[in-house]
C-alpha cells in the first residue's frame with residue numbers, strides 16, 4: 001500500500017465535516033437510551049447489498065445482526081460467501097443498498113460521506129490480512145500517521161504510538177522499518193495502529209491469513225487480551241479454528257447470515 005492508499009483506512013475529515021458531526025454526536029450522547037443497560041454497538045436491520053453489475057449480484061441478502069458492546073463475534077464463511085461485502089458495510093467503507101445500519105446509536109444510512117468518514121475514524125479500527133503498513137516508515141510513524149487527520153499534535157501522536165506499540169509488546173521495536181519485522185510483529189504494528197484512536201470496534205479481516213500457526217496464535221492472543229480489556233471485536237474469517245476464539249460465531253453462506261453454533265451463543269434467527 002502506498003501512502004496515498006493509506007487514506008482508504010485513515011480518516012480524512014474536513015473541518016466543516018467535523019463541526020457537523022460534533023453536533024450530531026452530542027445529541028446522541030444525550031439520548032435517554034444511553035443509560036439503558038448493555039447497549040448494541042452494531043445493529044443491522046434488513047441490511048443487504050446488491051452490486052449493480054451487469055448482471056446484478058446480490059452479495060448480501062437482507063440480514064439482521066446485533067453485536068453488543070464488548071462482544072467478540074466471528075463471521076465465518078467460505079470464499080465468495082459475502083464476507084468482504086459485509087466487512088465493507090460494517091466498516092462504513094460501503095453503503096448498503098437496503099436496510100439500516102446503526103453503529104453505536106448512529107443511523108449511518110442517512111449520513112453524508114464526510115460524516116461516515118468521521119464516524120469510521122472515531123469508532124472503528126481495522127486490521128487486514130496483508131498488514132497495509134507503509135514500508136518506508138518506522139513502526140512508530142506507521143501508528144502515529146493514523147492520527148494526522150484528527151488534528152493531534154505531532155509530539156502527542158508519537159507518544160500515543162509508543163504507548164500502543166508497548167501495549168502489543170513492541171516497545172523494543174519502535175524505530176524498526178516493517179521490512180525488518182517478522183510477519184507477526186508487522187501485524188502487531190497494524191493492531192497498534194488500529195488502536196491509536198481508541199476505537200469502540202476492532203474489525204479484523206483474516207488477520208492471521210498470512211501467518212504461520214505459531215505466529216497466528218500470538219496475534220490471536222493479543223486480540224483476546226484486547227477483548228478482555230473491553231474492546232468489541234468482529235473477526236471475519238474462513239478459518240473455523242480462528243472463529244472458535246470468539247464468544248459467538250455467525251456463519252455466512254451465499255450472502256445469508258445464520259447465528260452460530262457454539263460458545264454460549266443463544267441460537268437466533270437471522
Ligand SMILES: Nc1ncnc2c1ncn2[C@@H]1O[C@H](COP(=O)(O)OP(=O)(O)OP(=O)(O)O)[C@@H](O)[C@H]1O
Nearest residue numbers: 051053057059077078079080081082083084085086
Ligand atoms: N464489485 C462487485 N461487483 C459484482 N459482484 C461482486 C463485487 N464484489 C463482490 N462480488 C460478488 O459478491 C459475492 C460475495 O463476494 P465477497 O468478496 O463479499 O466474498 P468473500 O466471502 O469475501 O470471498 P473471499 O473469501 O474469496 O474474499 C461473490 O459472488 C462476488 O463475486
